[in-house]
Amino acid sequence: MIIHQVLFIVFGIICVAGAVNLLAQRHPINSALSLVVVMASLALIYLLLGAEFVAAIQIIVYAGAIMVLFVFVIMLLNAGEEERTRGSRIALLIGVPGVVVLAGTVGWLLVHSGGQLGSVSISSSNFGETHSIARLLFKDFLLPFEITSVLILIAIMGAVVLGKREG
Amino acid sequence: MVPLSWYLILSAILFCLGVFGFLLKRNIITIFMSIELMLNAVNLSFVAFANYWNSHPHKLASGADVVPLSGHVFVFFVMVVAAAEAAVGLAIIISVFRTRETLNVDQVNLLKL
Numbered sequence: 001m002i003i004h005q006v007l008f009i010v011f012g013i014i015c016v017a018g019a020v021n022l023l024a025q026r027h028p029i030n031s032a033l034s035l036v037v038v039m040a041s042l043a044l045i046y047l048l049l050g051a052e053f054v055a056a057i058q059i060i061v062y063a064g065a066i067m068v069l070f071v072f073v074i075m076l077l078n079a080g081e082e083e084r085t086r087g088s089r090i091a092l093l094i095g096v097p098g099v100v101v102l103a104g105t106v107g108w109l110l111v112h113s114g115g116q117l118g119s120v121s122i123s124s125s126n127f128g129e130t131h132s133i134a135r136l137l138f139k140d141f142l143l144p145f146e147i148t149s150v151l152i153l154i155a156i157m158g159a160v161v162l163g164k165r166e167g
Numbered sequence: 168m169v170p171l172s173w174y175l176i177l178s179a180i181l182f183c184l185g186v187f188g189f190l191l192k193r194n195i196i197t198i199f200m201s202i203e204l205m206l207n208a209v210n211l212s213f214v215a216f217a218n219y220w221n222s223h224p225h226k227l228a229s230g231a232d233v234v235p236l237s238g239h240v241f242v243f244f245v246m247v248v249a250a251a252e253a254a255v256g257l258a259i260i261i262s263v264f265r266t267r268e269t270l271n272v273d274q275v276n277l278l279k280l
Contacts, residue, residue, distance in 0.1 A: 001168050004168065004169055005168075005169050008169045008173065008174075012173075012177045015177065015181065016177070016180055016181070016184070019180075019181055019184040019185070019204060020184065022184075022188060022197075022200060022201070022204065023184060023187060023188045023191070023192070023201075028194055028196045028197050028200075028270075031196075031197050031200055032196075032200060035200050035203065035204065038181070038204065038207065039207065042207055042210075042211060045174075045177075045211065046211075046214050048169075049174075049214050049215060049217075049218040050218055050221075051214045051217065051218070051239055051242075053239065054210075054214055054239050054242050054243070057243065057246060058210075058246075061246050061250060062203075062207070062246065062249070065250065066203070066249065066250055066253045069253055069254065069257055070196065070199075070200065070253070070257070073196065073257045073260060073261065074196055076261070077196075077260070077261065077264050077270065079194065079196060079270055082192070082193055082194040082197065082271075083193065083271055084193070091190040091191070092190070092191075095186075095190040096187070096190060096191075099183050099186045099187055099190070102183065102186075103179060103180070103183040106175075106176075106179040107176060107179060110172040110175050110176050110179070111172070111176070115170070115172075117170065117171040117172055117175075117219070118170075118171060118219065118223060119168040119169055119170045119171055120168070120169055120170075120171050120174065120215060120218045120219050120222065121168050121169075121218075121222060127218075127221050127235070127236070128217075128218075128236070128239060132236055133236060133239050133240065133243070136234065136236050136237065136240055137240055137243065140234070140237075141237075141240050144244065148244065148247050148248075151247070151248070151251055152247065152250075152251055154251075155250075155251035155252075155254050155255050156254070158254075158255045158258065159254040159255050159257075159258040160258075162255070162258035162259055162261070162262050163258040163261055163262065165265075
């Protein structure tokens with residue numbers, strides 16, 4: 001299954017390139033569009049993992065709804081280019097080396113002992129189908145699913161209250 | 168056949184890039200996008216492990232079976248929470264911009280409006 005590996009490497013490189021571009025760009029609209037690239041290539045990686053439903057909602061919810069909200073706010077606030085001011089020194093002095101150490105440790109562990117983990121393949125056709133996810137979601141996870149609706153209601157009310165013009 | 172560790176390494180790279188963006192960017196909207204990037208990185212490892220446990224059946228210490236598809240359900244919940252978070256967070260950004268006229272986090276250093 002060499003084609004599987006080739007596709008993973010291609011989409012993985014697009015994904016990382018989009019994420020690096022998100023950090024490199026100074027205008028928020030460029031960052032938002034590179035985040036859309038990251039999300040679209042992640043959706044294709046989900047398809048490689050046999051997660052059809054998750055890939056579909058990744059495109060619809062993330063790349064569609066959430067990113068439209070971001071782009072809308074950037075346009076609404078007329079956000080200009082980022083000023084490169086010196087940020088917090090603690091973030092630079094402690095945070096950045098911390099992230100480097102974290103990435104190094106995780107990468108070293110995975111490269112060193114990742115062989116014991118085995119591998120994934122494009123699985124049988126009924127895995128990741130909407131049918132089986134719905135069965136799980138509405139039986140075993142019914143209570144969390146219902147609580148989620150309350151969460152969304154609170155989020156809607158919060159957004160309306162915060163966005164309301166005062167006075 | 169792709170090793171599971173490749174997916175986890177990609178996930179770790181994306182997560183660390185998200186943390187870097189969170190620490191180094193100064194625009195509040197870009198910081199928010201870095202958080203979304205971190206959430207996506209975690210989603211990738213959930214889906215990768217769901218596929219992995221599907222092809223490697225396994226029992227928990229309590230004797231119960233691992234349900235591989237619950238990884239997909241978790242991704243679903245993460246997306247719901249991310250959508251709610253985006254709605255509230257962007258409303259907060261709009262309300263901060265109204266009073267401060269800036270999106271630079273260095274100039275937003277008081278909770279009081």
